[in-house]
Amino acid sequence: MPRRERTRCVSDRRRLFVVAVGGSLFLAGCKGDKEKDDPRVALAARVGPATTSGDTTTKFADDGQWVRPAKDFQGTRFSGLTEINNTNVQKLHVFGTFSLGTTRGVEAAPIVAGTTMYIVTPFPNFVYALDLTKEGMPTKWSYKPRPVNAAQGVACCDVVNRGLVVDAGKVIFNTLDGRTIALDAATGKELWETQLANINLGESVTMAPLVVKGKVFVGVSGGEFGVRGWLKAVDENSGKLAWTAYHTGPDKDVLIGPNFKPFYKMDQGKDLGVSSWPADQWKIGGAGVWGWITYDPELDLIYYGTANPGPWNPEMRPGDNKWSSTVFARHPDNGEAVWAYQLSPHDEHDYDGVNENILVDMDWKGTRRQLILRPERNGYFYVFDRKTGEVLSAEPFGFVNTTTGVDLKTGRLQYAPEKATRIGQVVRYSCPAAPGMKDWQPSAYSPRTGLVYIPHQNLCMDEEGLEANYIAGTPYVGTNVKMYAGPGGNRGFFDAWDPVGQHKVWSIKEDLPVWSGALVTAGDVAFYGTMDGWFKAVDARTGNPLWQFKTGSGIISQPMTYSYGGKQYIAVLSGVGGWSGAIVAGGLDARDSSAALGFVNAMKDLPQKSTKGGMLYVFAL
Amino acid sequence: MSSRSNGWRATCSALIGILLLSACERENRRFQENPPTATPTSTALIVSDLQPGPGMVIPKVEAPYDDNAWAVSEGKSLFNSMNCSGCHFQGGGGIGPPLMDEEWIYGYEPQQIFASIADGRPNGMPAWKYSLSTQQIWELVSYVRSLSGLNPKGARSGRDDHMMRKTPEASTPNAVPKMSSTPPEDSA
Numbered sequence: 001m002p003r004r005e006r007t008r009c010v011s012d013r014r015r016l017f018v019v020a021v022g023g024s025l026f027l028a029g030c031k032g033d034k035e036k037d038d039p040r041v042a043l044a045a046r047v048g049p050a051t052t053s054g055d056t057t058t059k060f061a062d063d064g065q066w067v068r069p070a071k072d073f074q075g076t077r078f079s080g081l082t083e084i085n086n087t088n089v090q091k092l093h094v095f096g097t098f099s100l101g102t103t104r105g106v107e108a109a110p111i112v113a114g115t116t117m118y119i120v121t122p123f124p125n126f127v128y129a130l131d132l133t134k135e136g137m138p139t140k141w142s143y144k145p146r147p148v149n150a151a152q153g154v155a156c157c158d159v160v161n162r163g164l165v166v167d168a169g170k171v172i173f174n175t176l177d178g179r180t181i182a183l184d185a186a187t188g189k190e191l192w193e194t195q196l197a198n199i200n201l202g203e204s205v206t207m208a209p210l211v212v213k214g215k216v217f218v219g220v221s222g223g224e225f226g227v228r229g230w231l232k233a234v235d236e237n238s239g240k241l242a243w244t245a246y247h248t249g250p251d252k253d254v255l256i257g258p259n260f261k262p263f264y265k266m267d268q269g270k271d272l273g274v275s276s277w278p279a280d281q282w283k284i285g286g287a288g289v290w291g292w293i294t295y296d297p298e299l300d301l302i303y304y305g306t307a308n309p310g311p312w313n314p315e316m317r318p319g320d321n322k323w324s325s326t327v328f329a330r331h332p333d334n335g336e337a338v339w340a341y342q343l344s345p346h347d348e349h350d351y352d353g354v355n356e357n358i359l360v361d362m363d364w365k366g367t368r369r370q371l372i373l374r375p376e377r378n379g380y381f382y383v384f385d386r387k388t389g390e391v392l393s394a395e396p397f398g399f400v401n402t403t404t405g406v407d408l409k410t411g412r413l414q415y416a417p418e419k420a421t422r423i424g425q426v427v428r429y430s431c432p433a434a435p436g437m438k439d440w441q442p443s444a445y446s447p448r449t450g451l452v453y454i455p456h457q458n459l460c461m462d463e464e465g466l467e468a469n470y471i472a473g474t475p476y477v478g479t480n481v482k483m484y485a486g487p488g489g490n491r492g493f494f495d496a497w498d499p500v501g502q503h504k505v506w507s508i509k510e511d512l513p514v515w516s517g518a519l520v521t522a523g524d525v526a527f528y529g530t531m532d533g534w535f536k537a538v539d540a541r542t543g544n545p546l547w548q549f550k551t552g553s554g555i556i557s558q559p560m561t562y563s564y565g566g567k568q569y570i571a572v573l574s575g576v577g578g579w580s581g582a583i584v585a586g587g588l589d590a591r592d593s594s595a596a597l598g599f600v601n602a603m604k605d606l607p608q609k610s611t612k613g614g615m616l617y618v619f620a621l
Numbered sequence: 622m623s624s625r626s627n628g629w630r631a632t633c634s635a636l637i638g639i640l641l642l643s644a645c646e647r648e649n650r651r652f653q654e655n656p657p658t659a660t661p662t663s664t665a666l667i668v669s670d671l672q673p674g675p676g677m678v679i680p681k682v683e684a685p686y687d688d689n690a691w692a693v694s695e696g697k698s699l700f701n702s703m704n705c706s707g708c709h710f711q712g713g714g715g716i717g718p719p720l721m722d723e724e725w726i727y728g729y730e731p732q733q734i735f736a737s738i739a740d741g742r743p744n745g746m747p748a749w750k751y752s753l754s755t756q757q758i759w760e761l762v763s764y765v766r767s768l769s770g771l772n773p774k775g776a777r778s779g780r781d782d783h784m785m786r787k788t789p790e791a792s793t794p795n796a797v798p799k800m801s802s803t804p805p806e807d808s809a
Contacts, residue, residue: 149743149744149745150743150744150745151745152716152744152745153708153716153717153744153745153746153747154716154745155716155745156716224707426784462784464783464784466701466783469702469703469704471703471704471752473747474703474704474707474708474747475704475707475708475716476704476707477707480783480784480786482784482786582715586714586715586716586718587714587718587719587724588713588714588715588719589712589713589714589719589721589722590713591712591713591721591787591788591793592710592711592712592713592714592719592721592786592787593713593785593786593787594710594711594713594784594786594787595710595711595713595714595715595719596710596713596714596715597710597715600713600715
């Protein structure tokens with residue numbers, strides 16, 4: 001390993017814009033068990049499958065548990081439980097709490113498997129198992145993976161963790177310093193540990209793994225550090241690496257072979273991961289994976305998106321920069337790519353493509369189709385045919401002026417030339433800002449309403465290109481950014497979107513960016529949290545506010561629901577931070593409007609509205 | 622009368638002399654020189670205010686470039702070209718803590734900042750001593766100090782070449798430095 005890294009650093013260094021500052025230069029980096037008598041089964045059975053739009057792929061069994069952050073393989077974040085519903089949600093009260101012992105941004109979902117709740121915290125990535133069978137949910141076991149402290153230096157946007165997964169009696173999670181660890185879900189005993197990322201190359205891991213057919217999928221973060229993005233599959237039983245798919249470079253590294261059939265011409269051709277970059281720049285071209293992976297058991301395909309290309313400054317990387325900001329469909333067994341679609345070719349504004357691909361079967365213009373619903377960072381709500389990668393619709397779900405639309409014939413995003421990022425030039429009022437119309441915060445889909453519930457932000461920015469220097473293990477960005485509220489002055493929205501009608505059904509204005517995920521239930525209630533700590537329930541059909549509770553810190557995590565002993569519970573983690581909350585989590589100085597990649601400028605008032613925290617809240621009727 | 626005006630003259634020329642001298646230092650460009658020795662003594666690494674036993678006097682190391690405008694501006698361009706700005710931005714912080722405020726985790730004395738940069742700090746601050754010369758690190762020390770007004774105003778940058786991100790160092794109010802009361806995050 002070290003030898004290989006060195007060669008890579010040297011060749012990168014030869015070519016890149018490195019400023020020679022003196023003789024002594026640099027390149028520092030060169031160098032669940034399910035209980036048998038689970039009382040919830042009865043409740044789930046009573047609730048039965050959801051009714052309306054006749055969705056066939058989404059399986060609603062197992063509503064008592066919530067074993068992965070998105071609940072099901074399809075990423076719906078929908079629960080069939082109905083005890084808590086739009087007529088009684090006002091009666092929710094706190095059932096229990098638990099302090100995580102950390103103070104950085106909490107993005108994870110509590111996970112429930114069997115009669116245990118599992119939580120992974122932000123760095124230093126403690127894992128807790130809480131016993132749901134006992135009063136007060138006492139700790140069954142806890143685990144400290146002790147990630148190296150220096151890993152905090154390569155986490156671009158707070159030291160978050162997006163959750164763990166329980167599968168086949170194992171708790172599987174990632175650490176910030178790039179390890180994937182499997183624990184015995186019953187005892188917390190470590191079963192295996194595999195080092196996947198290297199912090200000296202700027203690599204870290206923040207995403208939740210997904211387990212499909214005995215393989216654990218993990219991607220790398222570090223689009224702001226010039227990593228070469230990858231997705232790896234690790235054997236669930238041994239922890240051994242099964243395959244690696246890179247997102248830049250020659251086809252053989254990207255696992256593109258004879259069965260690769262992208263729908264659009266722009267994504268067809270040999271070795272585009274090399275030829276769409278200036279010489280060798282693909283080696284440090286970003287395109288990590290730190291968002292969501294979903295799985296269709298029928299087509300046997302996993303779906304995920306890749307992050308922004310590096311550096312942000314687009315003038316340093318002429319070309320489409322494949323395969324950054326791209327949706328991939330791959331076979332889970334061997335990683336082989338089946339199709340790909342580049343959402344934002346030659347990204348100009350840090351529009352990562354990591355958002356969730358929600359898999360549903362719906363009637364689309366009279367025919368039943370296997371679809372992907374995808375509210376994208378660049379501001380468009382995409383509907384794809386998930387067999388072919390064809391874009392059926394791409395309509396803006398907020399104010400966009402950096403692009404003018406998606407050409408459905410060529411599939412290509414149409415950039416507004418006046419908003420292009422240029423070195424030494426300040427372009428003002430580009431919308432959406434760098435975190436996009438919607439960042440990591442996952443939306444939810446209800447088969448009862450047919451609507452997608454989208455938590456998102458409303459931000460614009462001033463942007464200036466700068467020359468970026470690649471120094472391994474340090475940021476590789478090359479822009480000045482300053483963000484502020486978009487049209488209307490509110491910084492966030494919680495919206496319901498009709499994917500078939502291709503329009504917004506209702507929209508709730510929030511003062512602060514809505515950085516939490518969404519949850520929707522068969523009780524027709526949608527839940528989300530705000531950065532000033534309110535946990536809110538609204539009517540899934542009308543958006544009418546039904547209930548709210550003020551938690552101790554801002555909410556930027558993923559709410560979930562489960563049942564135990566025939567009773568339904570709603571759980572959420574409170575603890576402000578993340579990129580949007582870095583001003584509080586990192587104690588940043590608002591006088592520098594470029595701080596935290598320009599997000600601080602839009603969040604100057606957050607320290608008055610929320611303080612650091614890390615707490616589980618469980619609610620019940 | 623005349624003795625009085627002589628007195629005035631003497632005072633004036635003394636003042637002008639001082640001004641000229643300090644102005645000289647402000648404008649001095651050291652293209653070739655023996656880099657100031659770094660070697661902050663072990664006492665420089667003390668980051669605690671709690672010292673058992675009789676109070677200890679920490680010998681203060683002067684920052685060689687605190688009042689040299691050219692060196693401070695060199696420090697500023699290094700701060701951006703070496704990607705310090707990628708983690709600390711223009712002093713407001715991001716991945717790394719703010720450097721323009723009054724709170725310091727590891728100390729604001731020149732030798733402490735030198736140590737922060739040269740040796741790195743455990744929670745994600747890279748060690749730069751093998752990638753930057755001692756002279757460059759001292760330039761960075763004085764630039765970092767200028768962010769919160771710890772060096773003479775005349776030597777601080779009065780303008781920024783880029784998008785307006787914050788008031789220039791010369792017009793930023795001086796902060797009264799103090800050690801941070803929040804201990805850095807640890808992995809207990």
